[in-house]
Amino acid sequence: MVKGKVVALDGAKAVAEAMRQMNPDVVAAYPITPQTEIVQTFSQFVADGKVDTEFIPVESEHAAMSACVGAAAAGGRVQTATTSAGMALMWEVLYVAASTRLPIVMHFVNRALSAPLNIHCDHSDSMGARDAGWIHLFAENAQEAYDNAIQSVRIAEACMLPVLHTQDGFIISHGVERLQILPDQAVKDFIGTYKAEHPLLDTDHPIMVGPVDLPDFYTEHKRQQVDAMEKAPQVIRRVGQEYGTLTGRTYGLVEPYKLDDAEVAIVVLGSTAGTSKVVVDALRGKGVKAGLLKLRAFRPFPAQEVAVALRDKVAVAVLDRSMSFGGQGGPVFLETCAALYNGGGRARAINYIYGLGGRDTTPDQIERAFQEILNISTPGKAPVDADQSERGRQSPG
Amino acid sequence: MPINLKEVANRQDKLGPGHRMCAGCGETIIVREILSVVEDPVVVADATGCLEVATSIFPYNAWRVPWIHNAFENASSTLAGAEAMYRSLVRQGKIPEKNTKFIAFGGDGATYDIGLQWISGCLERGHRMLYVCLNNEAYMNTGIQRSSATPLGASTTTSPAGEVIPGKPQWRKPLTAIIAAHKIPFVAQAAPHAWRDLMTKTQKALAADGPSFINVLAPCPRGWRHDSNETIQMTKLAADTCIWPLFEVESGVWKLNYKPKEKKPIIEWVKSQGRFRHLLQPANQRVVDQLQAKVDEEWEELLKLCGET
Numbered sequence: 001m002v003k004g005k006v007v008a009l010d011g012a013k014a015v016a017e018a019m020r021q022m023n024p025d026v027v028a029a030y031p032i033t034p035q036t037e038i039v040q041t042f043s044q045f046v047a048d049g050k051v052d053t054e055f056i057p058v059e060s061e062h063a064a065m066s067a068c069v070g071a072a073a074a075g076g077r078v079q080t081a082t083t084s085a086g087m088a089l090m091w092e093v094l095y096v097a098a099s100t101r102l103p104i105v106m107h108f109v110n111r112a113l114s115a116p117l118n119i120h121c122d123h124s125d126s127m128g129a130r131d132a133g134w135i136h137l138f139a140e141n142a143q144e145a146y147d148n149a150i151q152s153v154r155i156a157e158a159c160m161l162p163v164l165h166t167q168d169g170f171i172i173s174h175g176v177e178r179l180q181i182l183p184d185q186a187v188k189d190f191i192g193t194y195k196a197e198h199p200l201l202d203t204d205h206p207i208m209v210g211p212v213d214l215p216d217f218y219t220e221h222k223r224q225q226v227d228a229m230e231k232a233p234q235v236i237r238r239v240g241q242e243y244g245t246l247t248g249r250t251y252g253l254v255e256p257y258k259l260d261d262a263e264v265a266i267v268v269l270g271s272t273a274g275t276s277k278v279v280v281d282a283l284r285g286k287g288v289k290a291g292l293l294k295l296r297a298f299r300p301f302p303a304q305e306v307a308v309a310l311r312d313k314v315a316v317a318v319l320d321r322s323m324s325f326g327g328q329g330g331p332v333f334l335e336t337c338a339a340l341y342n343g344g345g346r347a348r349a350i351n352y353i354y355g356l357g358g359r360d361t362t363p364d365q366i367e368r369a370f371q372e373i374l375n376i377s378t379p380g381k382a383p384v385d386a387d388q389s390e391r392g393r394q395s396p397g
Numbered sequence: 398m399p400i401n402l403k404e405v406a407n408r409q410d411k412l413g414p415g416h417r418m419c420a421g422c423g424e425t426i427i428v429r430e431i432l433s434v435v436e437d438p439v440v441v442a443d444a445t446g447c448l449e450v451a452t453s454i455f456p457y458n459a460w461r462v463p464w465i466h467n468a469f470e471n472a473s474s475t476l477a478g479a480e481a482m483y484r485s486l487v488r489q490g491k492i493p494e495k496n497t498k499f500i501a502f503g504g505d506g507a508t509y510d511i512g513l514q515w516i517s518g519c520l521e522r523g524h525r526m527l528y529v530c531l532n533n534e535a536y537m538n539t540g541i542q543r544s545s546a547t548p549l550g551a552s553t554t555t556s557p558a559g560e561v562i563p564g565k566p567q568w569r570k571p572l573t574a575i576i577a578a579h580k581i582p583f584v585a586q587a588a589p590h591a592w593r594d595l596m597t598k599t600q601k602a603l604a605a606d607g608p609s610f611i612n613v614l615a616p617c618p619r620g621w622r623h624d625s626n627e628t629i630q631m632t633k634l635a636a637d638t639c640i641w642p643l644f645e646v647e648s649g650v651w652k653l654n655y656k657p658k659e660k661k662p663i664i665e666w667v668k669s670q671g672r673f674r675h676l677l678q679p680a681n682q683r684v685v686d687q688l689q690a691k692v693d694e695e696w697e698e699l700l701k702l703c704g705e706t
Binding site for chain 2: 025026028052053054056057058059060062063066067068069070071072073074075076078092093096200201202203204206207208209210211212213214217
């Protein structure tokens with residue numbers, strides 16, 4: 001295990017620091033709140049000659065992802081950063097990047113989508129892109145954002161899939177925290193060197209990137225993407241283990257917290273997992289068997305882990321920081337319910353939409369959610385079926 | 398470098414036969430003319446459009462050079478990414494310097510309309526690449542819809558000649574001048590009948606230390622409604638009527654490359670193509686007059702810019 005250096009950084013600067021240490025060949029990015037701090041911090045590294053990166057200060061996020069596709073196809077390490085409307089603008093090319101099997105790494109910050117315009121955190125931006133074919137990793141704090149950034153490169157290159165790792169806008173991106181960063185050489189050794197298998201720049205062996213598929217081949221290419229995504233869980237675990245050997249911080253697809261003997265549990269992504277842990281501790285202090293399941297990977301969705309972890313629970317509260325208008329709940333809720341159903345779980349599940357547009361989520365609210373699932377887990381204590389859908393629409397606050 | 402046609406014609410085509418472009422298509426002629434003078438290694442990017450869909454139907458590939466397609470509007474940024482990666486890897490000593498050239502092809506829809514912002518960004522940032530607009534003056538791949546390159550009066554499926562409106566009501570975007578306003582090292586307007594001119598411009602564009610752009614008129618027999626054996630005559634007539642002048646802007650200096658001995662009236666251009674047929678009705682004479690006036694006005698402006706008056 002190497003000794004890390006303890007520093008005080010916000011999540012955005014922590015990720016920019018990881019980028020400096022990884023020294024990508026090309027970075028193409030565009031400023032947008034609250035991601036700007038990543039791209040501007042990295043730009044300073046470029047200006048100071050601290051990286052070898054060719055930085056392309058593009059005129060839009062669509063151009064950023066377009067240039068990333070060209071650069072990654074050319075054959076080298078490519079990274080970008082964005083959030084919210086920026087991701088919405090690059091939408092079309094997100095699919096191209098994944099379908100072309102390019103190991104691009106996106107340092108993402110979660111922010112609400114317009115309208116009304118809102119620069120604060122929710123997960124509607126990246127949740128909308130959940131079917132674009134990217135791997136999605138969520139961080140609970142700045143340390144995890146830094147750690148995920150470094151692991152993303154290895155995961156992307158092993159799966160030949162682009163990886164988006166995200167942190168909650170402002171809450172993590174602009175909250176200064178104490179974290180450990182690795183020595184530069186340890187990062188360099190961990191990510192190793194990258195050699196593209198069929199680079200566009202190998203003009204002696206010309207290849208075609210991005211052809212037309214008619215109905216005779218399109219499905220076959222989609223199937224290959226499915227296969228790649230199905231292999232991703234084992235890659236994420238393997239890289240997370242190796243990172244743990246290096247740093248003492250081991251990562252998997254999910255992180256259960258006091259869950260083994262829990263009767264009720266909260267399922268959550270991102271920074272609210274931290275808030276929820278405080279509540280779990282408080283409830284445990286009162287003798288309540290409360291637990292938490294934090295999802296680190298949302299794509300691929302760790303269905304098996306979720307099913308096993310929640311199988312014997314009486315009730316779970318699934319927290320979603322985004323909406324699915326006209327759907328039967330937020331994206332985390334739907335995935336969790338499907339995992340429970342397919343895994344034979346009997347837990348009752350309630351969906352809470354929380355924290356939209358940066359609305360604070362307090363320990364009181366989490367505790368109230370726990371109280372509700374405790375009520376429905378006690379027969380006769382509260383009406384369960386009648387108002388479940390109504391509860392699903394309510395914020396705990 | 399002087400061009401020996403015999404020698405150039407004997408080189409292996411970088412766009413091979415077996416593609417599915419239409420007979421008489423101007424685009425393939427232009428692409429082959431351009432690539433025939435590229436002796437260094439070259440990477441090609443292609444915007445979504447006729448050339449892209451007809452040369453890349455999986456598992457077939459008509460290209461003998463590395464080729465990438467991303468989407469409709471972003472061939473420029475995609476190629477800029479590849480060019481940036483090339484510079485990065487060469488600078489770091491990860492790959493050898495091979496003097497690799499970068500060329501993007503896009504139709505007028507991809508260039509004049511949907512991709513203009515991306516192109517403008519690439520030009521401003523100074524990527525060393527050539528962008529070629531294969532300008533057939535409408536969205537031909539989707540079945541002949543008007544673009545901002547479509548000339549006044551032309552009938553397309555979204556600017557059809559009707560009972561009340563006689564084809565496209567607007568003139569066209571002065572794209573070559575817009576690109577020249579970016580003050581990049583080399584900008585030109587060309588046509589495939591003037592092969593030596595186009596090849597020389599390609600050489601100048603690729604030698605430029607920065608971005609370059611060539612706007613090439615590419616007749617489309619299907620969209621323009623002329624016979625497929627008339628493609629080369631069409632662009633000759635375009636140059637002779639001055640609706641498509643051949644010129645270049647090298648380091649800010651405008652130069653006229655072709656001045657017809659006798660400027661032909663625009664009615665000859667109008668009569669040559671079915672897309673203008675409705676303009677021959679007496680009621681639409683005013684559109685022909687407007688077209689002539691626009692051509693004359695721009696030609697006079699160009700002569701001034703080129704110091705020809």
